Amino acid sequence: MSSILKMPELVLNKIMEVLDFKSVLTLRQACRDFRNFIDDLDDSELPDSKIQSIQIIMTYEESIEFQFENFDGSMDIILYSNRENSRIFNGKTRILETSVIFNVAIQDLERILKFQKSILKNLDLIFSTPSTVGVQMSNILGALEFKTQYLKILAQSEYLSILPLVDPGTLKIIDFQLWHNSAVEMDQIAETEQWKNAREFISRPYSLNIDVKFFSHFSKCNIYIQSISGTDLNFLKESYINSSNFEYSHIGVEFWNEELSSALGPFDIDGIYQKCFLKDIFPQSESIRVKLYGYYVCNCSRVEACKSTEFSTKTLD
Amino acid sequence: MSSTEQGTSSAAPAEPTTAPESAAAPEVPESFYYVHGKDKVVHKVSAGALQHSALIHGMISNLGYTEEQAKANPFPFENIDGDILQMVVDWCNQHKGKPTPPEDTNLPKQKEKLFDLVLAVNYLEIKELLTYCCKQVAMMVKGKSPEEIREIWMIPTDAEDEAAEKEAKKRAGKEAAGETAAAAGDAK
Numbered sequence: 174m175s176s177i178l179k180m181p182e183l184v185l186n187k188i189m190e191v192l193d194f195k196s197v198l199t200l201r202q203a204c205r206d207f208r209n210f211i212d213d214l215d216d217s218e219l220p221d222s223k224i225q226s227i228q229i230i231m232t233y234e235e236s237i238e239f240q241f242e243n244f245d246g247s248m249d250i251i252l253y254s255n256r257e258n259s260r261i262f263n264g265k266t267r268i269l270e271t272s273v274i275f276n277v278a279i280q281d282l283e284r285i286l287k288f289q290k291s292i293l294k295n296l297d298l299i300f301s302t303p304s305t306v307g308v309q310m311s312n313i314l315g316a317l318e319f320k321t322q323y324l325k326i327l328a329q330s331e332y333l334s335i336l337p338l339v340d341p342g343t344l345k346i347i348d349f350q351l352w353h354n355s356a357v358e359m360d361q362i363a364e365t366e367q368w369k370n371a372r373e374f375i376s377r378p379y380s381l382n383i384d385v386k387f388f389s390h391f392s393k394c395n396i397y398i399q400s401i402s403g404t405d406l407n408f409l410k411e412s413y414i415n416s417s418n419f420e421y422s423h424i425g426v427e428f429w430n431e432e433l434s435s436a437l438g439p440f441d442i443d444g445i446y447q448k449c450f451l452k453d454i455f456p457q458s459e460s461i462r463v464k465l466y467g468y469y470v471c472n473c474s475r476v477e478a479c480k481s482t483e484f485s486t487k488t489l490d
Numbered sequence: 491m492s493s494t495e496q497g498t499s500s501a502a503p504a505e506p507t508t509a510p511e512s513a514a515a516p517e518v519p520e521s522f523y524y525v526h527g528k529d530k531v532v533h534k535v536s537a538g539a540l541q542h543s544a545l546i547h548g549m550i551s552n553l554g555y556t557e558e559q560a561k562a563n564p565f566p567f568e569n570i571d572g573d574i575l576q577m578v579v580d581w582c583n584q585h586k587g588k589p590t591p592p593e594d595t596n597l598p599k600q601k602e603k604l605f606d607l608v609l610a611v612n613y614l615e616i617k618e619l620l621t622y623c624c625k626q627v628a629m630m631v632k633g634k635s636p637e638e639i640r641e642i643w644m645i646p647t648d649a650e651d652e653a654a655e656k657e658a659k660k661r662a663g664k665e666a667a668g669e670t671a672a673a674a675g676d677a678k
Contacts, residue, residue: 175605177627177643184612187624192632202636205648 178206185210186218194222194288195249201284222288226295227319229282231310233302237278241285242295253278279313286317292343293321298335300328307331314338322346324367330355333362341366351379363387372418380427385409392418397425401471406463413461413473421474429469521557523550524564525579529572532564539582544615570610574603578610581619590618597626601642 180188189197189211197220201211211219223244230238234255241249252261255274260267260281269277296319300307311334320343326335327350336347344367349357359381362368373393380397385405388394389412401424413419464472523540526532540546549565567575577598598604608623631639640647646654 175602175609176645177605178645180605180608181612184608184620184624187621188628191625191628196628196632196634199634199636200631200639203639203643204645204651206651207645 178204186214189214189218190220192220194220194285197288198284216287216290219288221290222285223291224285224289224293226297227293227321228295228297228299229314230299231302231307233306237275239278239282239285251278251281275310275313279316283317286319289320293319293323295323295325296321296339297325298327298338300326300331300335302329304329304331308334311335311338324348325350328352330357333358333365336362336365336367339367341370344371346373346375347371348375349381350377351381354379357381359383359387380425388422389413390416391422392416392420394422394424396423397427399426400428401426406471409473410461410463413475419461419473419475421472424471424473426469426471521560523555523560525567525575526564527567527570527572527575531572531576533575533579535579535582536586539579539586542582542585542616542619543578544617546614567610567614569613571606574606574610577603577607578614578616578619582616585618593622593625597622601630601644 192200197211201208224241225244226240226242228238228240230236230240232238236255237253239251241251243249249263250261251263253259253274254261257266258269258272258274260269260274260277271277300310302310307328308331311331315338317338319339321339322343323346324336324339324344325348326332328335329352332349347368351357368387369390372391374388374391374396375394376396378397380399382399383396385398385401385408388396389409409422413422460476462472462474462476464474466472521537522534523537523546524532524534525546537550540550546565553559555563570578581596598607604623604626608620608627611620611623630642634642639645
């Protein structure tokens with residue numbers, strides 16, 4: 174009888190077209206002929222994995238875990254354990270012969286990403302490692318190319334080495350989840366293409382030591398920072414007024430600058446200070462509202478021209 | 491097996507297709523061609539049905555046979571088993587001049603027959619049928635483990651494959667050695 178391995182290439186290609194990416198990856202393991210055939214295929218000949226989100230959890234010297242959320246909402250989880258020298262896929266354990274478990278994990282991920290034709294909605298990177306190891310890990314991951322809209326990083330301080338892992342062309346939202354009040358090199362991060370191209374920035378729950386000029390270009394911003402001055406607030410206001418795509422910024426402040434509150438004038442009885450600033454250019458119907466709550470929160474947003482409150486174009490400080 | 495029996499019973503010139511076709515288009519007399527496989531059983535098929543096969547369609551257009559010439563010169567497909575060719579002819583007749591449906595569930599369930607059909611259809615260049623067949627072949631292994639795939643598609647493991655290869659090499663090596671020895675003997 175005819176053997177599947179003797180089928181013409183056109184036939185095998187057609188079979189690949191019909192299979193989903195997980196079946197192709199399984200087929201790759203069936204024998205070396207299929208492995209060679211599949212590895213030689215162009216990316217365009219592979220089916221789209223349609224993965225929506227990927228979460229990567231690195232635990233120092235212990236394990237790497239990949240969680241994939243599929244287009245239909247189902248999840249696939251692969252855990253690589255260093256101690257057990259094993260790969261656990263959806264609960265099924267396979268002992269691996271190699272001792273370099275992280276290399277196996279990265280190879281597997283690279284193979285899976287070959288099937289990714291659409292842009293990921295979310296990429297979560299969790300580095301539960303000392304910073305130096307985190308930097309090493311991000312260097313290993315650097316061999317891969319992630320295209321994602323939303324990037325969330327939870328790490329000690331190695332954000333600068335992790336951020337360039339993603340394609341700056343597709344990244345829209347950067348989300349820094351801080352482990353503690355750590356020293357993050359914001360001035361260098363602000364130089365990256367990823368930072369410059371993103372539209373939105375989120376940073377929680379600890380305060381970030383960051384100059385306001387580094388985040389004034391985001392159209393949406395939700396952050397907690399160490400301090401802000403009257404000059405800073407004025408700079409933000411000017412940037413927002415002159416920006417074409419600014420929507421809002423919600424800024425928590427850890428240390429309030431006393432000089433600022435005196436410069437602003439009296440607060441309302443309920444501790445709210447509110448001022449609207451008209452745009453100098455069209456459309457005149459829009460203005461930027463700066464709202465300060467109880468000295469610790471500063472909200473700025475693009476609103477319809479404020480009617481009830483005083484218009485002001487003078488500087489704040 | 492049932493498809494084979496059905497094949498031999500209806501191996502005579504295909505009457506079922508001629509009746510509805512002549513009723514639908516009475517003005518243009520349809521031309522017929524003849525094909526046979528390894529078993530030499532000749533099938534009479536309308537040009538309309540044969541249009542599905544890019545290979546045969548090309549042959550027909552190039553040859554420009556008259557009715558008598560076509561009858562006297564059936565297209566020989568020695569590489570295709572009789573029952574497989576019967577399946578192909580049946581499919582072409584059933585789908586003559588009709589848009590093909592997105593799925594076809596009437597394909598053989600036995601993998602041996604299905605693999606042979608894939609090769610025949612690929613050779614005859616019947617695009618839609620090839621798509622159905624490939625889909626059916628693919629569905630056999632969807633969601634299966636590598637071990638199950640090997641079993642279903644009868645693929646040897648790498649170890650078995652290597653052993654067989656080594657064996658073949660050894661044999662070839664021995665033959666080559668024998669030849670060189672013989673050649674050396676000749677030279678002397």
